[in-house]
Amino acid sequence: MAILIDENTKVIVQGITGRVGSRQTRLMLEYGTKIVAGVTPGKGGEKIYGVPVYDSVKEAKEEHHIDASVVFVPARFVKDTCFEAIDAGIKLIVLVTEHTPVYDAMQIKAYAKANETIVIGPTTPGIISPAGKIKIGILPGNMFCPGNTGLISRSGTLTYEIAANLCDGGIGQSTAVGMGADPVVCTNLVDLLKLFDEDDQTKVVAIVGEVGGTEEEIAAQFIKERMSKPVVAYVAGKSVPPGKRMGHAGAIVERGRGSAESKMEALREAKVKVAEMPEEIVQLVKEAL
Amino acid sequence: MRLHEYEAKELFKKYGIPVPEGKVVFSSEEAAEVAKEIGLPVVIKAQVLVGGRGKTGGVKFARNLKEVEEISGEMLEVDIKGYKVEGVLIEKRVNIQKELYLGVTIEGSAGKPVVIVSSEGGVEIEETARNYPQRIFSLQVDVFKGLRSYEARLLAKKLGLKGEKLLKVGNILYKLGNLYRDYDALIVEINPLVVTREGEVFAADAVLQVDDSSLFRHPELQAKAIERIPDELEREAKKVGVTYVNLDGDIGLICSGAGLGMATMDMIRRKAKPANFLETGGGMTKELMAGALRVVMKKKNIRAVFINIYGGINPIHEGAKGIVEAIKEDKIKIPIVAKALGNRQEETWDILEEGGVKVVKESQTAKAVEELFKVLKERE
Numbered sequence: 001m002a003i004l005i006d007e008n009t010k011v012i013v014q015g016i017t018g019r020v021g022s023r024q025t026r027l028m029l030e031y032g033t034k035i036v037a038g039v040t041p042g043k044g045g046e047k048i049y050g051v052p053v054y055d056s057v058k059e060a061k062e063e064h065h066i067d068a069s070v071v072f073v074p075a076r077f078v079k080d081t082c083f084e085a086i087d088a089g090i091k092l093i094v095l096v097t098e099h100t101p102v103y104d105a106m107q108i109k110a111y112a113k114a115n116e117t118i119v120i121g122p123t124t125p126g127i128i129s130p131a132g133k134i135k136i137g138i139l140p141g142n143m144f145c146p147g148n149t150g151l152i153s154r155s156g157t158l159t160y161e162i163a164a165n166l167c168d169g170g171i172g173q174s175t176a177v178g179m180g181a182d183p184v185v186c187t188n189l190v191d192l193l194k195l196f197d198e199d200d201q202t203k204v205v206a207i208v209g210e211v212g213g214t215e216e217e218i219a220a221q222f223i224k225e226r227m228s229k230p231v232v233a234y235v236a237g238k239s240v241p242p243g244k245r246m247g248h249a250g251a252i253v254e255r256g257r258g259s260a261e262s263k264m265e266a267l268r269e270a271k272v273k274v275a276e277m278p279e280e281i282v283q284l285v286k287e288a289l
Numbered sequence: 290m291r292l293h294e295y296e297a298k299e300l301f302k303k304y305g306i307p308v309p310e311g312k313v314v315f316s317s318e319e320a321a322e323v324a325k326e327i328g329l330p331v332v333i334k335a336q337v338l339v340g341g342r343g344k345t346g347g348v349k350f351a352r353n354l355k356e357v358e359e360i361s362g363e364m365l366e367v368d369i370k371g372y373k374v375e376g377v378l379i380e381k382r383v384n385i386q387k388e389l390y391l392g393v394t395i396e397g398s399a400g401k402p403v404v405i406v407s408s409e410g411g412v413e414i415e416e417t418a419r420n421y422p423q424r425i426f427s428l429q430v431d432v433f434k435g436l437r438s439y440e441a442r443l444l445a446k447k448l449g450l451k452g453e454k455l456l457k458v459g460n461i462l463y464k465l466g467n468l469y470r471d472y473d474a475l476i477v478e479i480n481p482l483v484v485t486r487e488g489e490v491f492a493a494d495a496v497l498q499v500d501d502s503s504l505f506r507h508p509e510l511q512a513k514a515i516e517r518i519p520d521e522l523e524r525e526a527k528k529v530g531v532t533y534v535n536l537d538g539d540i541g542l543i544c545s546g547a548g549l550g551m552a553t554m555d556m557i558r559r560k561a562k563p564a565n566f567l568e569t570g571g572g573m574t575k576e577l578m579a580g581a582l583r584v585v586m587k588k589k590n591i592r593a594v595f596i597n598i599y600g601g602i603n604p605i606h607e608g609a610k611g612i613v614e615a616i617k618e619d620k621i622k623i624p625i626v627a628k629a630l631g632n633r634q635e636e637t638w639d640i641l642e643e644g645g646v647k648v649v650k651e652s653q654t655a656k657a658v659e660e661l662f663k664v665l666k667e668r669e
Contacts, residue, residue, distance in 0.1 A: 155548020247547030
C-alpha cells in the first residue's frame with residue numbers, strides 16, 4: 001500500500017483542456033494513472049486523449065466513480081475550482097497551480113477541513129506511487145522507482161533529484177508527496193508524517209525541507225513525541241541570505257524565523273539524521289533501513 | 290509587495306484609522322512648506338521599503354524650519370540598508386502617553402490569519418516576544434468570518450485599556466482586520482499605535498505587505514509592482530518572467546525549481562560563490578530561457594554558468610533551444626555546465642551539447658557541480 005493513492009484510484013483533471021492540463025494528462029495516462037474524466041467549464045463533450053470532458057465536477061461525478069482530482073487551472077480560479085470539487089464530495093485534491101493567493105489557500109484549507117477532504121498544495125508537484133503505477137500531478141515518472149521509503153518534500157524539482165538519487169542507490173519510494181512551498185499549504189508536514197507512520201509499505205521517511213516557515217520545527221516536535229519509524233532529512237537553503245524570497249512564496253528567512261539552521265537543529269534534536277547535502281540522504285536512508 | 294508608509298497610511302485613512310497629520314514630499318523646499326502648514330515641531334520619516342529605519346537615522350525630529358530643510362535634504366540623498374529613500378513623510382509630532390502594537394499576519398501552519406496585540410509598542414514585536422512574552426496577546430481569526438468587532442475589543446481590553454480608549458483601539462483593530470482581508474495582506478502592522486496625553490489614538494507608523502499572488506485583484510498596485518523591485522537585475526528578471534536574487538559571487542545559476550535552486554547554491558558554496566539565484570518557475574519556453582541566461586550574463590564578473598533543470602511541468606528541450614540561441618547570438622564564451630533530467634532529456638542533451646554546453650547526465654547534482662569545479666580549475 002501507499003499513502004493517499006493506490007493503483008485503483010480514479011482521477012479527474014480540472015482544467016484538462018489547458019496547455020499544461022492536457023499535456024500533463026497525457027503524461028499521467030502514459031505512466032498508468034486511471035484518469036476517468038476531465039472538467040473545463042464550457043468545454044463539455046470534448047475529449048482529451050480519449051478522456052471525456054465535462055462542464056462541471058457534478059456532471060462528471062454522475063457518470064464516473066471519482067476518488068481524486070488534480071487541479072491545473074490558473075491561480076485566480078483555484079478557489080472556486082477546489083470548492084467545486086469539495087462540494088461534489090471528492091476527498092483528495094492535488095492542487096498544482098502556482099501563485100494562488102494566500103487568502104484563498106487559507107479558505108480552501110478551512111473548507112477542506114470542514115468537509116474532511118485532503119488538499120495537497122498549492123504549488124505541489126503532486127503525489128506518486130511507483131508500485132501502483134500512479135502519479136497525480138507533474139512529477140516525471142522516470143525519476144521514481146518502487147520501494148519502502150516515504151518521501152515528503154516542500155519542493156518540486158528537488159523531489160525529483162532526491163528520488164533519482166535514491167533510485168540510483170537502489171532505494172525505491174512507497175509514495176512521494178510534494179507538500180508545496182507557499183506560506184500556507186493545505187496539508188501540513190505532520191499530517192503526512194502520520195500517514196507514512198501508519199503505512200505498511202513504508203519503512204523509513206525522508207523529509208526534504210527548505211527555508212521559510214516553521215513546518216520542520218513543528219514536525220520535529222511530532223517526530224520526537226509520536227513517530228515510530230525512522231526519519232531522515234535534508235533542508236535546502238543554508239546559503240540563503242535573510243530577507244530574500246527564494247522563488248517559492250514561502251521560502252524566506254525573515255524576522256528571525258525560517259532559517260535552515262533552525263530547522264536542522266530542531267530535527268537533530270528529535271533524533272532525525274540530517275544530511276548536509278541532498279545526495280547524502282541516500283546513505284542516511286540505507287543506514288535507517 | 291511592500292507599500293511605503295505613506296501609501297499604507299493613505300489606506301488607513303480610507304478605512305477610518307486615524308494617522309497624524311502629514312504629507313509625503315520629495316524635496317527639502319516642499320518639506321519646509323508642509324511643516325509650516327501643519328505646525329512645528331514635526332517628525333521627518335524616510336520612505337524606504339525596508340524595516341528598522343529608526344535605528345539607521347531614518348526617523349528624526351525637527352523643531353524649526355531650518356532643521357526641517359536640512360534633515361529632509363540629507364535624508365533624500367542617502368540609502369538606508371542599501372535601499373533608496375523615495376520621499377520623506379513630514380508629520381505633526383504627537384504627545385505620546387502610551388505606545389501599543391497592533392498587527393495582523395498569517396499563522397502559516399494553522400493556515401489562519403492571526404491578530405497580535407501588545408502593550409509594548411515602538412519596539413519590534415519579535416523583541417517583545419523574547420523579553421516580555423506575557424505582554425503579547427493573539428487570536429487566530431476565522432478565515433470566512435474575519436475579525437469580529439467584539440473580538441477586537443476583547444483583545445484591546447487585554448492591553449489594560451478602559452472606557453473611550455478601549456473603544457477607540459478596539460475599533461482601529463477591527464478596521465485593521467478588514468484592511469488585511471480586503472488587501473490580501475501578508476502582514477499589516479501599526480507599531481506604534483500612539484495614545485496621546487489628550488486621549489487621542491493615532492497610527493504613528495504603518496507597515497503593509499500585500500501578497501504578490503493576489504495582485505490580479507489589486508490592479509492599482511500591480512501596475513507599480515515591478516518598478517518597486519529595488520535591484521535592477523531582479524527587476525529585469527521579473528520582466529523576463531523568472532525569479533532572480535542578486536548574490537555576491539561569480540558563478541551564474543539557472544535552476545527550474547526553487548528548492549533545487551537553493552540546494553544547488555548550497556553545493557556550489559563548497560568551493561565557489563553563486564552570483565545569483567535564478568528560478569524559472571513552471572512556465573519554461575525557449576524565449577524565457579534565453580532571457581534568463583541574458584540576465585545572468587549582465588554581471589561582468591561571471592566565470593561560468595551552471596544550469597540545473599528538470600522536465601516535469603517544463604519542456605526542457607524548448608528551454609535548451611533558448612540557451613543555445615543566447616550563446617550563439619551573444620557570443621557567450623565562458624563555460625556553461627548543465628544538468629537536465631526528466632521528460633525528453635535525451636533530446637535536451639543533444640541540443641545543449643551541439644550548442645557547446647557541457648552536459649552532465651547523472652542524477653546527482655553534486656556530480657555536475659564537481660564538473661563545474663573541474664572546469665573552473667582548468668581555466669585558472
